[in-house]
Amino acid sequence: MKVGKKILICGAGIAGPACAYWLHKYGYAVVVVERAQTLRDGGQNVDIKGAGQQVIKMMGLVDEIESKDTLEQGQKYLDAAGNLIATFPKGAIGTLTSDFEILRGDFARVLFEATNADCEYRFGRFVTDLEDTGACMSVTFDDGSVEDFELVICAEGTNSATRARILAQEIRFRYLGASMSFFKIPRRPEDGNWAYSVNGVGGTFITLRPGNETETTVLTTFLRKKLDIEGDNVAARRRLLLQALKGRGTIADRITAQLDTVYDFYFGPMSQVKASTWSKGRFVLVGDAAHSPTPFTGTGTALGLVGAYVLAGEIGRCETHTEAFGAYEKLVRPYIEVSQNQLSPRLIRILHAKTWFGISLTRLTQRTFASTVVQKLFRPSPAKREKQVAEDFVFPSYDGGRTMR
Numbered sequence: 153m154k155v156g157k158k159i160l161i162c163g164a165g166i167a168g169p170a171c172a173y174w175l176h177k178y179g180y181a182v183v184v185v186e187r188a189q190t191l192r193d194g195g196q197n198v199d200i201k202g203a204g205q206q207v208i209k210m211m212g213l214v215d216e217i218e219s220k221d222t223l224e225q226g227q228k229y230l231d232a233a234g235n236l237i238a239t240f241p242k243g244a245i246g247t248l249t250s251d252f253e254i255l256r257g258d259f260a261r262v263l264f265e266a267t268n269a270d271c272e273y274r275f276g277r278f279v280t281d282l283e284d285t286g287a288c289m290s291v292t293f294d295d296g297s298v299e300d301f302e303l304v305i306c307a308e309g310t311n312s313a314t315r316a317r318i319l320a321q322e323i324r325f326r327y328l329g330a331s332m333s334f335f336k337i338p339r340r341p342e343d344g345n346w347a348y349s350v351n352g353v354g355g356t357f358i359t360l361r362p363g364n365e366t367e368t369t370v371l372t373t374f375l376r377k378k379l380d381i382e383g384d385n386v387a388a389r390r391r392l393l394l395q396a397l398k399g400r401g402t403i404a405d406r407i408t409a410q411l412d413t414v415y416d417f418y419f420g421p422m423s424q425v426k427a428s429t430w431s432k433g434r435f436v437l438v439g440d441a442a443h444s445p446t447p448f449t450g451t452g453t454a455l456g457l458v459g460a461y462v463l464a465g466e467i468g469r470c471e472t473h474t475e476a477f478g479a480y481e482k483l484v485r486p487y488i489e490v491s492q493n494q495l496s497p498r499l500i501r502i503l504h505a506k507t508w509f510g511i512s513l514t515r516l517t518q519r520t521f522a523s524t525v526v527q528k529l530f531r532p533s534p535a536k537r538e539k540q541v542a543e544d545f546v547f548p549s550y551d552g553g554r555t556m557r
């Protein structure tokens with residue numbers, strides 16, 4: 153597409169600023185609107201896995217990200233009383249800990265700072281109407297102003313409102329049969345730099361992870377047949393979480409005792425975003441708005457980075473937006489689907505064993521996988537791991553040099 157054109161990105165989370173970075177590099181004028189008044193630097197640990205690592209390398213952000221690494225050494229499974237079941241150090245097969253571990257908010261800030269000087273950020277702003285005139289997108293904002301853009305890229309996350317204006321019929325949520333809650337609690341010296349996971353009777357799965365110097369992050373997931381949340385208020389959600397934590401052991405008791413002082417409480421359904429198409433006319437989705445795999449997979453950030461890189465690259469490479477959006481979806485969708493399809497309601501039920509028998513089987517599996525024999529047999533060497541990362545997704549090389557008409 154012709155350089156210099158003005159492109160609107162809605163959402164200053166992860167995929168939005170990453171896309172802004174590449175579009176600016178290819179010569180476009182980028183405006184990013186964010187509904188929140190300031191950068192949303194909340195969230196827990198995000199793993200930059202596989203192909204996402206290639207993108208941060210291409211962006212030259214590795215040192216910056218490493219300086220903010222949570223230093224997680226690996227994952228330990230504990231029983232309800234806090235006794236060790238199995239240990240999966242960083243690099244082991246089956247570990248939660250990836251090569252790059254960063255708090256979502258820190259990562260959002262790194263991306264914002266890498267783009268703020270070159271792209272125009274408008275906080276506290278959102279789209280209230282948009283129309284594809286054929287020649288451009290005519291966008292109305294919440295302050296009543298109207299502005300024309302060549303394209304609109306929607307990076308508003310799972311529950312995007314702007315997406316609903318253009319692609320309502322094309323979006324479906326795939327509920328996986330569980331609720332999730334995450335937030336931070338005060339760190340204790342004994343937390344160290346490990347992630348601790350506990351399978352509780354009744355299907356409650358809890359993980360504590362190193363956050364920052366003063367905080368430990370908590371992710372609790374538990375089986376729940378219904379998608380709806382009884383009562384739409386925070387108090388009702390907290391009550392549901394408290395029920396799930398009741399009688400689930402020492403870590404659950406610690407969380408319960410802290411819940412009243414939590415400031416960043418999140419509770420929601422474990423649902424994936426499934427879109428039958430990622431674009432319509434001059435409007436296109438990127439990141440969680442297109443394909444959230446759920447935070448439980450830990451892959452949303454990496455997938456958002458991959459999509460942002462390819463979308464911007466194809467906009468720079470192709471003659472028209474139709475060609476660019478088609479090429480972007482054709483390249484990225486198969487990769488996303490593999491990741492999304494790794495989770496199913498059945499797998500979620502298995503990972504959230506309800507009975508003592510189920511939990512005993514889970515622990516046996518954890519011990520077996522963590523054993524030296526299994527790790528020796530299946531753990532890839534550092535060279536092989538590097539190769540796996542390089543081959544995770546084969547990126548087209550974009551120089552952004554060719555302009556679109």
Ligand SMILES: Cc1cc2nc3c(=O)[nH]c(=O)nc-3n(C[C@H](O)[C@H](O)[C@H](O)COP(=O)(O)OP(=O)(O)OC[C@H]3O[C@@H](n4cnc5c(N)ncnc54)[C@H](O)[C@@H]3O)c2cc1C
Pocket residue numbers: 162163164165166167168185186187188192193194195196197198256277278279307308309310311312313314334438439440441444446447448450451452453454456
């Ligand atoms: C506050 C927060 C905490 C999170 N915590 C975790 C976590 O702990 N673990 C995890 O795996 N994933 C978490 N996520 C999701 C994770 O960031 C994404 O899976 C992934 O990084 C892809 O990012 P994204 O940019 O597509 O979406 P997001 O990171 O969700 O960013 C979307 C952005 O769009 C903004 N927005 C929404 N609606 C509008 C609108 N109408 N107009 C303008 N802007 C809008 C949002 O405020 C947000 O800043 C969190 C997301 C948010 C917003």
